[in-house]
Amino acid sequence: MTRISGQLLGPLIRAVDWTPVAAVASVSVGLALATTPGSPVEPDNAAITLRMAGVLLGAAAGFALVDTASATTMVVPVPRWLRQWLRLLLVAAPIAAVWAGTFLILSVRLAEGAELAAPGLATEAIVCLLTGLACTAFVVRQRPERLAAVIGAAVLLGLAVITLPWFEAVWPYPGSPRWDKVHQVWLAVLPVPLVGLFLAHREVSR
Template identity: 45%
Template structure:
């Protein structure tokens, strides 16, 4: 199975539509630079601005990563010995790696700016980004079951963005986007950690083979 997966990597790298991810990475890097440049010298302002840029970047890269799960050759490769679930999980892994690289590029200007030792809870922000990217891929995996063109990627991204927008209406202890100095920060991120397996399980369902009767 490992040999088959490795053999799939090169053709899938060539087949994946990387344009949305590339655009999202460039936009995210731009937001990061703007957040660093536009902040006043106070640590509080810098932390707030870069936290916003990091979170927005995770959402943009997640939405764009979903396009990697759209297999435009679904109908022509359905009869090949390689099952759909293996192709889709290979695409998922490629998308996660690409989104991760894009997200860490966003951190470069932030690391340079925070070289003076200003604290930034990177582990918690990585957790948020992981949940965002996996949730976006989960939405795309179900959209890809229904369509095999770019519109499936658009639908997956739209559903994910609607879910994200819905979190903005949550209040109190349900608010998932606290500021770093908020006393509920540790409790909220325990919920983020608890939520991490959910998109993984649903992604496994979305990446299953499609039974045709």
């Protein structure tokens, strides 16, 4: 299996649509540089920027799961779950690097004496990434085309918008007394998209 995975990496890297990830990466870095231009960045503003980046990156990541050649690759002795998990891992690495770079830029620009709660913000970003991937993965089972990624991205963006009225209960500001409690919930939610991915990456019956 390891040998097969290694042989698949090259073709999958070429097959993945990297354009949405590259576009969102530019937007994320741009947001980090544009946050309170010419002034130190406060933790609240930095958290908002990082959350926007996390949601956008999660929405873009799903495009890597679109396998338009799935109908023909079914005859290849490579299980679907392996191809899809490799696609996920391929896109997760640059997504993590972009988010970390965005975090680093904001950390350097942070107001003197201020700190960012990295573990909590990283947990949010991971949940957003996995949720975006899971949403697309389920749609891809039925429609292995680019539209599946658009639908998956729309679902994630919709979930983010729906939670805005409960900002303090879902997206608390750094320093909020509810910070730790809210992020315990984020950690508890983390297995849900993972289970969804395991289910969605199964073979598709024809």
